[in-house]
Amino acid sequence: MKPFEQQNYYEILDISPDVTQFEIRSAYKTALYIYDDGSPVSYSFFSKDERKKILTLLEEAFLTLINDQTRSEYNRKLVEEGVLDEEDLSGDDYKKPIPIIGLKRSMVSTHRKSISGKLKSMTSSSNIISELLALDVITGSDLRKMRMLLEVPLEHIAEYTKVRINLLRCIEENRFDELPSTFHLKSFLRSYIEYFKLDPDPFVERYMKNVNK
Amino acid sequence: MKHIWPIGGGKGGAGKSFLVSNIGVWLAMQGKKTLMVDVDLGAANLHTLVGIPYPEKCLSDFINKKVDTLDETIIETATNNLYLISGARNNLDASNLAYAQKIKILRAITRLPYEYILLDIGAGTSFNTIDFYMISDYGVFVSTPEPTSIENVYRLIRSIYFRKVKQMLNQQDFKSIIKQAGVLCEDSATDYLSAILFLIKDREPETGKILEMTLQNIQYRLILNQHRKRDNPNLGFLVCKMVKKHLGISIEFAGNISFDDRIHDAVRKKVSFISRYPYTRAAVDIRELCNKMLLMNNQRSIAGDEPVRVHQL
Numbered sequence A: 001m002k003p004f005e006q007q008n009y010y011e012i013l014d015i016s017p018d019v020t021q022f023e024i025r026s027a028y029k030t031a032l033y034i035y036d037d038g039s040p041v042s043y044s045f046f047s048k049d050e051r052k053k054i055l056t057l058l059e060e061a062f063l064t065l066i067n068d069q070t071r072s073e074y075n076r077k078l079v080e081e082g083v084l085d086e087e088d089l090s091g092d093d094y095k096k097p098i099p100i101i102g103l104k105r106s107m108v109s110t111h112r113k114s115i116s117g118k119l120k121s122m123t124s125s126s127n128i129i130s131e132l133l134a135l136d137v138i139t140g141s142d143l144r145k146m147r148m149l150l151e152v153p154l155e156h157i158a159e160y161t162k163v164r165i166n167l168l169r170c171i172e173e174n175r176f177d178e179l180p181s182t183f184h185l186k187s188f189l190r191s192y193i194e195y196f197k198l199d200p201d202p203f204v205e206r207y208m209k210n211v212n213k
Numbered sequence B: 001m002k003h004i005w006p007i008g009g010g011k012g013g014a015g016k017s018f019l020v021s022n023i024g025v026w027l028a029m030q031g032k033k034t035l036m037v038d039v040d041l042g043a044a045n046l047h048t049l050v051g052i053p054y055p056e057k058c059l060s061d062f063i064n065k066k067v068d069t070l071d072e073t074i075i076e077t078a079t080n081n082l083y084l085i086s087g088a089r090n091n092l093d094a095s096n097l098a099y100a101q102k103i104k105i106l107r108a109i110t111r112l113p114y115e116y117i118l119l120d121i122g123a124g125t126s127f128n129t130i131d132f133y134m135i136s137d138y139g140v141f142v143s144t145p146e147p148t149s150i151e152n153v154y155r156l157i158r159s160i161y162f163r164k165v166k167q168m169l170n171q172q173d174f175k176s177i178i179k180q181a182g183v184l185c186e187d188s189a190t191d192y193l194s195a196i197l198f199l200i201k202d203r204e205p206e207t208g209k210i211l212e213m214t215l216q217n218i219q220y221r222l223i224l225n226q227h228r229k230r231d232n233p234n235l236g237f238l239v240c241k242m243v244k245k246h247l248g249i250s251i252e253f254a255g256n257i258s259f260d261d262r263i264h265d266a267v268r269k270k271v272s273f274i275s276r277y278p279y280t281r282a283a284v285d286i287r288e289l290c291n292k293m294l295l296m297n298n299q300r301s302i303a304g305d306e307p308v309r310v311h312q313l
Helices: A009-013 A021-035 A048-066 A068-081 A103-124 A128-134 A140-149 A154-161 A165-172 A182-195 A200-212 B016-029 B059-063 B099-110 B127-133 B147-168 B171-188 B192-203 B205-217 B235-247 B261-269 B281-302
Strands: B003-008 B034-038 B082-085 B116-120 B138-143 B219-227 B251-258
Touching: A009 A021, A009 A048, A021 A048, A021 B235, A048 A068, A128 A140, A128 A200, A140 A165, A140 A200, A154 A165, A154 A182, A165 A182, A182 A200, B003 B016, B003 B127, B016 B034, B016 B082, B016 B116, B016 B219, B016 B281, B059 B099, B099 B127, B127 B147, B138 B147, B147 B192, B147 B205, B147 B235, B171 B192, B192 B205, B192 B235, B219 B235, B219 B281, B235 B251, B251 B281
Parallel strands: B003 B116, B003 B138, B034 B082, B034 B116, B138 B219, B219 B251
Antiparallel strands: none
């Protein structure tokens, strides 16, 4: 056990090197409770001078670690001294609280990005898209086939297009009379195709041929 | 395997004898052959707490050579498996034992064939209390959540540390080291004991290594008695953390025992509390405490550490 003055900032605050800011703050609060002048825990344990010294050291530790920049500088110094391993540090981005508000959207948009990637790879080889366009008429089940091949759940399309999911199902299952009007049908269909980053017009044309039959 | 538990605590009235008697009763009820020895030489109370107001034999009989061996002073108690060496009719100058006599007692205690030997150690930090902690690497401290009690426990732990160091060095070296340590402390506000350890490691590395190892082998436990509702339940844990961090002594918090007015009643009636009031909060706490202490000891031996040795005196 090293004497208190020789312990590094993490040891003084009793935390591991990869904790979040919240944990640093919480550890400092606990330390203050313990080492403060009127604390029942450290009563009679230290002389006035020792206590002052410890509180100063704690404050120094806290201020260094709570600021990301000074913290990474300090970490680098520890790594140089051989006290810390490189692996103990998760780079310079410490765990931050997960943003709740942006969560849903990002899920869909990252997925959509992967679609275009897939789409690009699919269009390079023989693909279902050109097959579909070669058809004279496109039915809902064709659309469904395309969607399944690209592994897109209907929920994602519903979220992105803001169209209710059962309406999209109607389109895929050829139950177009359940839709409010032709205008709605066309507009939903366009949104659906736009999710796949394709030009909606040819698809809509062929689908309407199916409808009018 | 034999377990010797010195149970003391610095502050008077913290509940040491009370806990020794109740832990003894609990261990005996689990079927362990348990011996309680009242080594509070000038202020013996253990016999009262287990309901033996007139013990026939006592520790002084052994000291005065009225009997030849220590086990001739052992008496049975009302509880099966539980035995007592009382201090009831000790000599009036029993507290002022010669060093040789004390060593004789300590040696004899360690040779007794019992599974658990509980030592009821008196208050204060005189040699009469500290020396009984030298007997093994294990030790229990009983304190209350009050600052007066906590201060006395800290003082006791430091005194034990100091005595262990003194026993390792010869008189001259010891004197010069503590003188230097005093100077070091004034200059840099270091902890006195850390300064001593540092100086020893510097001047006599061999001894320093042995000392460090001795300190690392120590396993202490802290019990906070008379815990009232308003007290912070985390206090014991934080106190142990403090000792571990600044003195480097391994001490674990064993539990809080609730304050209960009925304990006063049980003492007045001269009966053991957990037998008479087994369903009170305090009795539950005591049973939980005993279980936890046994668990902690088992974990330690399973982890591969040497079982707590009894020092060759």
